[in-house]
Amino acid sequence: MRGFSMEGKFFxxxxxxxxxxxxxxxxxxxxxxxxxxxxxxxxxxxEDHTIANAVRFTLNQDPRVTFCGYSIPHPSEARVNIxxxxxxxxxxxxxxxxxxNLMLMCRHVRCTFDKAVEDFKASNAVKAMKIDSQxxxxxxxxxxx
Amino acid sequence: MAEGAxxxxxxxxxxDLPDVPMGQLLPHLELQRSRVSCNKDAPIHTESIQYxxxxxxxxxxxxxxxxxxxxxxxxxxxxxxxxxxxxxxIGIDAAIANSFRRILIAELPTMAIEKVFIANNTSIIQDEVxxxxxxxxxxxxxxxxxxxxxxxxxxxxKNTIVFKLHVQCKRGxxxxxxxxxxxxxxxxxxxxxxxxxxxASDSSSKPETYTYFSCSQETIPEFVKNLIIPKYPDIIIAKxxxxxxxxxxxxxxxxxxxxxxxxxxxxxxxxRMLPEVVLLEDIEDDLAEELKSKCPVNVFxxxxxxxxxxPNEEFGCQARRRRATVARPRACTLCRECIKGDDxxxxxxxxxxxxxxxxxxxxxxxxxxxxLFTEAMKILEDECERVITELS
Numbered sequence: 001m002r003g004f005s006m007e008g009k010f011f012x013x014x015x016x017x018x019x020x021x022x023x024x025x026x027x028x029x030x031x032x033x034x035x036x037x038x039x040x041x042x043x044x045x046x047e048d049h050t051i052a053n054a055v056r057f058t059l060n061q062d063p064r065v066t067f068c069g070y071s072i073p074h075p076s077e078a079r080v081n082i083x084x085x086x087x088x089x090x091x092x093x094x095x096x097x098x099x100x101n102l103m104l105m106c107r108h109v110r111c112t113f114d115k116a117v118e119d120f121k122a123s124n125a126v127k128a129m130k131i132d133s134q135x136x137x138x139x140x141x142x143x144x145x
Numbered sequence: 146m147a148e149g150a151x152x153x154x155x156x157x158x159x160x161d162l163p164d165v166p167m168g169q170l171l172p173h174l175e176l177q178r179s180r181v182s183c184n185k186d187a188p189i190h191t192e193s194i195q196y197x198x199x200x201x202x203x204x205x206x207x208x209x210x211x212x213x214x215x216x217x218x219x220x221x222x223x224x225x226x227x228x229x230x231x232x233x234x235i236g237i238d239a240a241i242a243n244s245f246r247r248i249l250i251a252e253l254p255t256m257a258i259e260k261v262f263i264a265n266n267t268s269i270i271q272d273e274v275x276x277x278x279x280x281x282x283x284x285x286x287x288x289x290x291x292x293x294x295x296x297x298x299x300x301x302x303k304n305t306i307v308f309k310l311h312v313q314c315k316r317g318x319x320x321x322x323x324x325x326x327x328x329x330x331x332x333x334x335x336x337x338x339x340x341x342x343x344x345a346s347d348s349s350s351k352p353e354t355y356t357y358f359s360c361s362q363e364t365i366p367e368f369v370k371n372l373i374i375p376k377y378p379d380i381i382i383a384k385x386x387x388x389x390x391x392x393x394x395x396x397x398x399x400x401x402x403x404x405x406x407x408x409x410x411x412x413x414x415x416x417r418m419l420p421e422v423v424l425l426e427d428i429e430d431d432l433a434e435e436l437k438s439k440c441p442v443n444v445f446x447x448x449x450x451x452x453x454x455x456p457n458e459e460f461g462c463q464a465r466r467r468r469a470t471v472a473r474p475r476a477c478t479l480c481r482e483c484i485k486g487d488d489x490x491x492x493x494x495x496x497x498x499x500x501x502x503x504x505x506x507x508x509x510x511x512x513x514x515x516x517l518f519t520e521a522m523k524i525l526e527d528e529c530e531r532v533i534t535e536l537s
Contacts, residue, residue, distance in 0.1 A: 001349075009486045026531070026535070027535075028532070028535040028536060029232070030536075032177065042536075044476070044532065044535075047528075048247075049243075049247065050244045050247045050248060050525075050528075051244065051525070051528050051529070051532070053240045053244065053258060054240050054241050054245065054525070055529075055532070056240065057195055057238055057240035060195035060196050061195060061197055061513050062197060062199070063206070065197070088381040090265070092536055095536060096530075096533050098532045099426060099529045099530075099536075100529075100533060101211060102241075102525075103212060103526050103528050103529040103533075104211055105211065105241065106522050106525050106526045106529070107215070107522075107526060108211075108215050108218065108242075109218065109220075109234075109237065109241075109522060110519055110522040110526075112218060112219070112220045112524070113220045113232075113518060113519065114515075114519065116219075116221060116222050117219040117221075117222055117225065117515045119227070120222035120225055120285075124225075129272070129485050
C-alpha cells in the first residue's frame with residue numbers, strides 16, 4: 001500500500017502475519033522522501049528496546065551512517081521508531097545490512113559460547129576423572145552431564 | 146611571566162610540538178573509550194563510543210568490522226551447574242549484552258499452569274490465590290516439545306499438560322501442608338467431565354472432558370520414562386486444617402515472560418562489567434595495611450619485598466618493606482571504601498572495563514542455563530531475520 005502526501009514524502013507499509021503466538025499483526029512502515037532516500041524513519045510494531053538498541057548499535061558501527069537513533073513514542077504501545085541518515089546510500093539498504101551484521105554477530109557469539117561450554121565440560125570431566133583415580137571415593141559433585 | 150621580560154621572547158612554533166600519533170589513541174582517550182571511571186561521587190564516561198567516525202580526526206577507524214569482532218570476541222565459562230552458570234563475554238558491547246538479558250527474562254517460552262478447574266476447595270486459601278500460587282510453580286519439562294495454545298485451538302496433547310491435585314485432611318488428624326509434589330501428572334488428559342445438555346447422549350461414548358487428547362502423552366518418546374513433575378517437590382502450595390479438602394485440575398500451557406512472569410525461564414539473569422582496581426602509586430607499609438583492612442572483600446594483598454634494598458632511614462636496614470598489590474579485582478563490589486578519606490583518590494583508581502561482561506544466569510529448572518542462553522541468541526537472530534524480510 002502506498003500513500004501520497006503533498007511534500008513528496010511517502011510511506012510504505014508492510015504487513016505480515018505471524019500466527020505462532022497471535023500477539024498481533026506486525027508491520028513496518030518507512031517514512032521517507034521520494035527525492036532523497038538516504039534518510040528515513042522506520043516504524044516497527046511489536047518491538048521494544050531489545051532489538052532497537054542492538055540494531056542502533058550495529059547501525060552506528062557502519063561508516064555510511066551519519067545519524068541513527070531510536071525512540072519509543074509511548075511505553076504502553078509496542079512501537080519503535082528508528083531514524084537512519086546516511087552519506088548517500090538508501091537508508092533501507094543500510095538498515096538491512098545492519099540487521100544482517102547483527103545476525104552474523106549473534107551467530108558468532110552462539111558458536112563461541114557453545115564451544116566454550118563444551119571445553120568447560122570436557123575439562124571438568126577430565127578433572128573429575130583425575131580426582132577419581134587419585135582417591136578411592138569418587139567426586140560426583142562437579143560433573144553436570 | 147616577569148622572568149621572561151629581560152630575555153628574548155621565545156618563539157612558539159607549531160612544528161616543534163610533538164607529533165600526535167595518528168592511528169592510535171592517546172592513553173587518556175583510550176581510558177575514556179574503554180573504561181568507566183568510578184569516582185567517589187559518581188561514575189563518568191559511562192556511555193560507549195559507538196559512532197564509527199568518532200575518532201576520524203585522529204585517523205582511527207572506530208567502526209567495528211565483523212572480522213575484527215570475530216577475532217577479538219571470547220567467552221570463558223567460570224561456573225556451570227545444573228541450575229546456574231557464570232561466564233565472561235569479552236569484546237561485546239552493552240547494547241547486545243542487554244538484549245540477551247532482556248530476551249532471557251521475557252521472551253523465552255516455558256510451560257506454566259494457566260487454567261485451574263476447581264472441583265472442591267474448602268481450605269482457607271481462596272480459589273484465586275490458590276490458582277495464582279499454582280501458576281508460579283516451575284515445571285520440569287522442555288517447552289520446545291510443545292506448541293502454543295491460542296484461542297481458536299482446542300487443548301490437546303501437543304499444547305497442554307494436565308495436573309491433578311486431590312488432598313484432604315481427615316477430621317481428627319493434624320493439619321497438613323500441601324506441597325508441590327502432590328501435583329500428579331495426568332498423561333491421558335483431563336478427567337473432569339463437561340456437563341452436556343444432551344439428554345440423548347449415549348452412555349457408551351466417552352464423556353466429553355475439558356481437553357481433547359488423541360493419544361496419551363506417555364507415548365511421546367521424551368516422556369516414556371520421565372514423568373512430568375514440578376521441578377522442586379517441596380514448594381508449599383496450601384495448608385489444610387482437619388476436615389478440609391482441595392480437589393482441582395490444572396492445565397499448563399506455553400507462554401513467554403512478557404505476558405506473565407510465571408513463564409520466565411530464569412529466576413533471574415544479570416550481568417556486570419569487570420571491575421578494575423589500579424594503584425596509581427606505590428603504597429607501602431602502614432598505608433598498605435590500612436588499604437588492606439579497608440576493603441570488605443579482600444581485594445588487596447600485602448606483598449613482602451623482603452629486606453629492603455633501599456635502606457629506610459626510619460626503620461633501618463632491617464625493615465621488611467611491604468607493598469600493597471591488587472590480588473582479586475574481580476571480587477570488587479565497587480563500594481568505594483578504598484577511595485574514601487583524604488588523598489586516597491590519588492592512590493587508588495577504580496574502573497570498569499566496558500566490553501568485559503560477567504554474566505550470571507539462574508534457571509528455574511525447565512532448561513539448563515547454557516541451553517537457555519543458546520535459545521536466547523536464536524530468538525535474537527530470528528527477530529533480525531524478521532525485520533530484514535519485512536524491509537525487503
